[in-house]
Amino acid sequence: FxxxxxxxxxxxxAECIADTAIDAExxxxxxAPSIPLPDSCCQFxxxxxxCPDTVSPPRVGFAISVGLAILIFMSIGVVCxxxxxxxxxxxxxxxxxxxLFVVTLTLSSQSIDSNALLGNIDFSxxxxxxxxxxxxVGLGLSLILNATLLARHINEAKVMTLPDIYGRFYxxxxxxxxxxxxxxxxxxxxxxxLVGMSEILEY
Numbered sequence: 001f002x003x004x005x006x007x008x009x010x011x012x013x014a015e016c017i018a019d020t021a022i023d024a025e026x027x028x029x030x031x032a033p034s035i036p037l038p039d040s041c042c043q044f045x046x047x048x049x050x051c052p053d054t055v056s057p058p059r060v061g062f063a064i065s066v067g068l069a070i071l072i073f074m075s076i077g078v079v080c081x082x083x084x085x086x087x088x089x090x091x092x093x094x095x096x097x098x099x100l101f102v103v104t105l106t107l108s109s110q111s112i113d114s115n116a117l118l119g120n121i122d123f124s125x126x127x128x129x130x131x132x133x134x135x136x137v138g139l140g141l142s143l144i145l146n147a148t149l150l151a152r153h154i155n156e157a158k159v160m161t162l163p164d165i166y167g168r169f170y171x172x173x174x175x176x177x178x179x180x181x182x183x184x185x186x187x188x189x190x191x192x193x194l195v196g197m198s199e200i201l202e203y
Contacts, residue, residue, distance in 0.1 A: 016042035043126055052125075058203060066200060092160040107143055111136045114196025115189065 016035050017023040026046050027035045036042050041051035084090045098106075110116070116135045124132030159165050162182055167175025 016046055047127075049126070055203075062203075089160060110143075111139045113193055114200060115192030118196045118199055119192065 015023065017026065023035065027033060030037055030045055035045040037045055043049040044051050087095070089095055116139065120132040120135045122132070123135070154165060157165065157168065159168065163175045163179040166178045
C-alpha cells in the first residue's frame with residue numbers, strides 16, 4: 001500500500017493509466033480525446049466503478065478522538081519503559097509472561113493497523129475485492145503457519161528475534177543479513193502506517 005502511494009505517481013504519464021496507448025484506447029471508447037471525462041473519474045471511465053461520493057468535513061469530535069488515541073498509545077509506550085528494567089527479554093517478549101489471549105490479540109491487531117485496514121479498503125474499492133483481501137488473508141495465513149510450524153520451536157530455543165534463529169543455525173553472517181532484511185521490511189511497514197495515519201489526519 002505504501003509503495004503504491006509513494007512510488008506510483010513517479011511513473012504516471014497519462015491522466016488515468018500510466019501506459020498512454022491504453023489510456024488513449026479507453027478515451028476512444030468514451031468518444032473523448034482524454035479521460036477522465038468532465039464530471040467523472042478514472043475508476044468509472046476505466047472500470048465502471050462509481051466515483052467516490054463527496055464526504056463532508058469531519059466534526060471536531062473526530063480530531064479530538066484521534067488525538068486522544070495517539071496520546072493514549074504514546075502514554076502506554078512511556079509507561080512500559082519503566083517495566084522493561086533494561087532487559088532485552090522484557091522489551092522483545094515481555095519477559096515471556098504474557099497469557100495466550102494477550103499474545104493472540106497483539107498479533108491479530110497487525111491486521112487492523114492503518115496500513116492493512118485502509119489499504120484493504122482502498123484496493124477493494126479501486127480495483128477488485130481480492131486486491132484488498134490479499135492483505136488480511138495473507139497476514140492471517142502467515143500467523144497460522146507460524147503458529148503451527150514455527151512458534152513451538154522458536155519458544156523452545158528461547159530466542160527473541162528472527163535473526164537470532166538464523167544466527168544460531170547458520171552463523172553470524174546470515175544473522176546480519178537477515179537483520180538488515182528485517183529492518184528494511186519493517187521500514188516499509190512503518191511507511192505504510194505513516195501513509196495511513198496521514199490519510200486519517202488529512203481527513
